[in-house]
Amino acid sequence: xxxxxxMANIIGVSSTTVSNVIHGKTKEVSKxxxxxxxxxxxxxxYVPNMNARNxxxxxxxxxxxxxxxxKNTDNNFxxxxxxxxxxxxxxxxxxxxxxxxMIYLSEELDDILRFVSSWNVDGLIAVGFWPDDCHIxxxxxxxxxxxxxxxxxxxxxxxxxxxxxxxxxxxxxxxxLIQCGxxxxxxxxxxxxxxxxxxxxxxxxxxxxAGIPISEHNLLFLKPNHKEFEKSIENVYKRHQxxxxxxxxxxxxxxxxxxxxxxxxxKLPDDISIVGFDDNxxxxxxxxxxxxxxxxxxxxxxxxxxxxxxxxxxxxxEENNIQLTAQLIVRNTVKILNK
Amino acid sequence: xxxxxxMANIIGVSSTTVSNVIHGKTKEVSKxxxxxxxxxxxxxxYVPNMNARNxxxxxxxxxxxxxxxxKNTDNNFxxxxxxxxxxxxxxxxxxxxxxxxMIYLSEELDDILRFVSSWNVDGLIAVGFWPDDCHIxxxxxxxxxxxxxxxxxxxxxxxxxxxxxxxxxxxxxxxxLIQCGxxxxxxxxxxxxxxxxxxxxxxxxxxxxAGIPISEHNLLFLKPNHKEFEKSIENVYKRHQxxxxxxxxxxxxxxxxxxxxxxxxxKLPDDISIVGFDDNxxxxxxxxxxxxxxxxxxxxxxxxxxxxxxxxxxxxxEENNIQLTAQLIVRNTVKILNK
DNA sequence: ATGAAAGCGCTAACAT
DNA sequence: ATGTTAGCGCTTTCAT
Numbered sequence: 001x002x003x004x005x006x007m008a009n010i011i012g013v014s015s016t017t018v019s020n021v022i023h024g025k026t027k028e029v030s031k032x033x034x035x036x037x038x039x040x041x042x043x044x045x046y047v048p049n050m051n052a053r054n055x056x057x058x059x060x061x062x063x064x065x066x067x068x069x070x071k072n073t074d075n076n077f078x079x080x081x082x083x084x085x086x087x088x089x090x091x092x093x094x095x096x097x098x099x100x101x102m103i104y105l106s107e108e109l110d111d112i113l114r115f116v117s118s119w120n121v122d123g124l125i126a127v128g129f130w131p132d133d134c135h136i137x138x139x140x141x142x143x144x145x146x147x148x149x150x151x152x153x154x155x156x157x158x159x160x161x162x163x164x165x166x167x168x169x170x171x172x173x174x175x176x177l178i179q180c181g182x183x184x185x186x187x188x189x190x191x192x193x194x195x196x197x198x199x200x201x202x203x204x205x206x207x208x209x210a211g212i213p214i215s216e217h218n219l220l221f222l223k224p225n226h227k228e229f230e231k232s233i234e235n236v237y238k239r240h241q242x243x244x245x246x247x248x249x250x251x252x253x254x255x256x257x258x259x260x261x262x263x264x265x266x267k268l269p270d271d272i273s274i275v276g277f278d279d280n281x282x283x284x285x286x287x288x289x290x291x292x293x294x295x296x297x298x299x300x301x302x303x304x305x306x307x308x309x310x311x312x313x314x315x316x317x318e319e320n321n322i323q324l325t326a327q328l329i330v331r332n333t334v335k336i337l338n339k
Numbered sequence: 340x341x342x343x344x345x346m347a348n349i350i351g352v353s354s355t356t357v358s359n360v361i362h363g364k365t366k367e368v369s370k371x372x373x374x375x376x377x378x379x380x381x382x383x384x385y386v387p388n389m390n391a392r393n394x395x396x397x398x399x400x401x402x403x404x405x406x407x408x409x410k411n412t413d414n415n416f417x418x419x420x421x422x423x424x425x426x427x428x429x430x431x432x433x434x435x436x437x438x439x440x441m442i443y444l445s446e447e448l449d450d451i452l453r454f455v456s457s458w459n460v461d462g463l464i465a466v467g468f469w470p471d472d473c474h475i476x477x478x479x480x481x482x483x484x485x486x487x488x489x490x491x492x493x494x495x496x497x498x499x500x501x502x503x504x505x506x507x508x509x510x511x512x513x514x515x516l517i518q519c520g521x522x523x524x525x526x527x528x529x530x531x532x533x534x535x536x537x538x539x540x541x542x543x544x545x546x547x548x549a550g551i552p553i554s555e556h557n558l559l560f561l562k563p564n565h566k567e568f569e570k571s572i573e574n575v576y577k578r579h580q581x582x583x584x585x586x587x588x589x590x591x592x593x594x595x596x597x598x599x600x601x602x603x604x605x606k607l608p609d610d611i612s613i614v615g616f617d618d619n620x621x622x623x624x625x626x627x628x629x630x631x632x633x634x635x636x637x638x639x640x641x642x643x644x645x646x647x648x649x650x651x652x653x654x655x656x657e658e659n660n661i662q663l664t665a666q667l668i669v670r671n672t673v674k675i676l677n678k
Numbered sequence: 679a680t681g682a683a684a685g686c687g688c689t690a691a692c693a694t
Numbered sequence: 695a696t697g698t699t700a701g702c703g704c705t706t707t708c709a710t
Contacts, residue, residue: 001456003687014697019689028695047456051393052687055702060390078427079637081420081620088417091442100458102441103430117340117386119439255624262626281420282621285594287601298418342703353681358705367679391703394686 002044011036022048054120063094063308064121065103066112068129073190073224077105081280082252082297083127086148089301090125097309099123109133113140123308126150130193134159144311148304151194160311161321162304166195169293169326170202173275174247176291176328178210181337182245182273185212188220188236188257189249196249199277203247218243222253233260240272245334251276251283251292258286258333269335279329288332295326341383350375361385389439393459402433402647403460404442405451407468412529412563416444420619421591421636422466425487428640429464436648438462448472455480462647465489469532473498483650487643490533499650500660501643505534508632508665509541512614513586515630515667517549520676521584521612524551527559527575527596528588535588538616542586557582561592572599579611583676590615590622590631597625597672608674618668627671634665 004022008015013033021029021037040046054060065087067077077083087103094101099122104115113136116124123144126137131153137145138157147161177185187203189196200219207214220239223232236246237260248254254276258268266272268288276283276292283290303322310317343361347354352372360368360376379385393399404426406416416422426442433440438461443454452475455463462483465476470492476484477496486500516524526542528535539558546553559578562571575585576599587593593615597607605611607627615622618633642661649656 004689005687015688016690016698017696020696023689030695033695047453049394049459049687050457051390051399051459052702053689054390055388055394055704056687056689057702076424076427076431076637078417078430079424081423084420084423084427085415085418088415088423091417091444092415095444100441100443100454102439104439105430105434114386115439118389120388120390259624259626282624285598285621286624287598287626298415343705344703354704355682355706356680359680362705369679372679388703391686392705394688395703395705396686 001049002040002046003049004046007037007040007044007046010040013037022046058120059122060120061099062102062119062121063099063123063125063305064116064119065090065101065125065127066115067103067105067127068109068112068133069105069107071107075224077127078103081282082250082278085297086127086301086304089298090305093302093305097305109136113137116141116143123312125304125308128194144308146304146308146311148300149195151198158320160307160317162300162307163321163323164195164295164300165323165325166198167202167205169277169295170199170247171206172202172326172328173277173291173293174203174206175209176330177245177247177273177275177334178206178212180245180273180334182334183212184218184243185245185247186218186220186236186239186243187247187249188222188253190222190224190253199249233257237261237264237266240266243272244337245273245275248274248276251278251280251290254290254292254333255282255286258290269333273334275334277326291331291334292329293326294329295324299324340388341379341385342388343385346376346379346383346385349379352376361387397459398461399459400438401441401458401460402438402462402464402644403455403458404429404440404464404466405454406442406444406466407448407451407472408444408446410446414563416466417442420621421589421617424636425466425640425643428637429644432641432644436644448475452476452479455482462651464643464647467533483647485643485647485650487639488534490537497659499646499656501639501646502660502662503534503634503639504662504664505537506541506544508616508634509538509586510545511541511665511667512616512630512632513542513545514548515669516584516586516612516614516673517545517551519584519612519673521673522551523557523582524584524586525557525559525575525578525582526586526588527561527592529561529563529592538588572596576600576603576605579605582611584612584614584673587613587615590617590619590629593629593631593672594621594625597629608672612673614673616665623670630670630673631668632665633668634663638663 004015004018008018018037021034026034069077091101106112125146127148129150134150134152135155149163150161152159204214220236223229236257254274276290279292279294283292343354343357347357357376360373365373408416430440445451464485466487468489473489473491488502489500491498543553559575562568575596593613615629615631618631622629622631
């Protein structure tokens with residue numbers, strides 16, 4: 001790796017001059033010098049040393065993509081198809097803006113804070129953080145930062161977020177079930193925070209509107225950590241006759257349950273209806289094809305980066321909290337009871 | 340962000356001393372000083388500036404994960420479930436060794452080379468590179484480097500790779516089909532290079548061994564770029580009566596074809612048998628469940644990092660080319676013809 | 679047990 | 695049009 005200084009010596013010119021032509025500040029440099037420098041640049045395949053550059057400047061060209069996981073409930077974040085679609089879109093877009101992508105996951109918020117200052121990242125995309133952690137992040141990091149799929153405490157801080165109208169989505173699909181004649185609708189989730197909590201709010205609103213009583217008894221929890229997961233699915237199976245429809249908080253869960261049901265002789269959707277949320281590939285692929293709410297994770301990733309770049313360039317962000325709309329996709333897992 | 344120098348000034352001690360206690364070189368430092376420094380470290384939540392550190396040292400603590408994609412055939416690399424499982428495992432393992440993960444994708448090999456020297460990464464994990472590019476990488480980058488799922492030219496260079504016994508896998512599943520009485524077996528792929536080429540070799544070997552003639556006519560190509568993809572699937576459908584079984588080079592393709600078939604009234608496996616390769620979630624989920632070769636992408640990622648760390652630490656790598664074994668998973672998409 | 683000082687490669691303000 | 699210089703924060707050699 002050749003350095004600016006070395007090249008300067010070769011031509012017999014100062015490093016400032018070389019630096020200037022590298023950066024196209026070529027108005028005040030003679031044509032000859034420019035050519036000479038460009039030759040060397042080619043010949044020695046000059047590449048800037050980012051560490052040196054970053055030390056000298058106050059930015060870094062690094063965008064950190066961070067995720068705080070929970071050992072007990074999360075599998076590997078990146079391996080989750082939904083997350084990886086977001087991440088893939090984020091990477092593409094970061095690259096398009098000529099930044100570099102550093103991903104950093106940790107169980108500890110402190111690690112994440114340290115990561116950010118240690119590398120002096122230019123901006124941060126934080127995926128799936130819960131309200132309290134968002135608060136701490138915002139308070140302790142004075143950097144451009146956009147959240148994906150977060151909900152926030154009402155603390156007066158101005159968060160930038162890209163998410164989904166989760167409540168509306170939960171409402172829409174529940175209403176659809178109700179319109180199909182369903183009344184005993186279970187809500188199946190693994191937690192009630194953030195995104196999932198919002199979907200539950202929508203679920204409740206639709207029931208209420210239809211005059212259907214809301215009962216915590218219809219709330220079934222899945223245990224995503226490996227050992228108990230099968231058991232919690234089995235539990236849904238055991239209780240399934242109490243319901244005419246199941247609202248699963250994600251396609252992933254819906255499909256897991258469908259398979260368990262199918263393998264145990266339950267007929268879908270004749271014996272029971274089931275809907276998911278997300279519209280992932282598996283739900284499209286499985287038969288009967290899953291009725292669900294479609295969202296577009298790639299767009300989330302795309303928009304997150306676009307918002308972040310605006311923040312980095314100190315531009316106005318028109319909408320602090322972008323909430324994409326989910327779309328009902330009717331396929332074949334809901335039985336129409338009232339025709 | 341407080342600096343070493345600032346802390347040194349506060350205590351009235353040199354920055355060397357502060358640096359020493361930060362790095363635990365505390366044998367030659369008085370207890371008092373150690374305590375004072377540790378206090379400040381705590382108080383000001385000192386975090387090292389990685390850019391400065393990296394400039395001063397010759398390493399960087401960055402591991403680059405690179406992928407050279409092809410706009411025409413690849414979708415987003417990270418979004419591919421198979422790739423993202425590898426990537427997820429890589430990230431976990433990099434973190435476990437306290438390195439940082441920078442991902443960098445490009446269509447241009449040159450960009451990747453520049454990326455590597457620009458950031459002075461300590462090591463490289465290169466996923467899915469083709470032989471000629473491996474050669475160039477190896478020639479132009481003098482850094483620890485491990486490949487995932489690569490095959491190499493016989494050029495005398497010593498590559499470190501983590502892959503799969505693809506040929507053996509192709510052989511095993513073809514043999515299984517033959518044992519079930521199949522003779523007209525199509526091989527379905529999108530290209531014949533590297534991994535897929537090796538699987539094809541295994542396919543041919545099994546046919547040959549059984550005295551079944553090998554014909555290029557049984558080789559069907561899928562076009563993964565969006566527009567023509569549907570058409571190429573349709574083509575498989577049109578020709579399916581020529582075959583009693585289809586060997587798809589990936590589960591992804593197998594499932595796509597299954598769905599097309601099912602939606603067009605073809606009975607699986609009664610009308611035609613189909614097998615995949617990989618054993619991904621969709622193949623497990625779809626009904627009938629897909630017969631396939633299982634491989635373990637997480638283990639690939641894990642091993643790739645382990646190998647790389649050994650290289651970085653200049654340790655002996657026992658096995659230059661780790662080839663994991665794929666395992667036949669018999670499920671329900673192959674009809675037994677000879678019972 | 680502690681410090682001084684040079685240097686990593688680059689940038690940028692200021693001369694000339 | 696080109697050069698000088700200080701400095702970014704840290705490491706490391708060599709003194710003391």
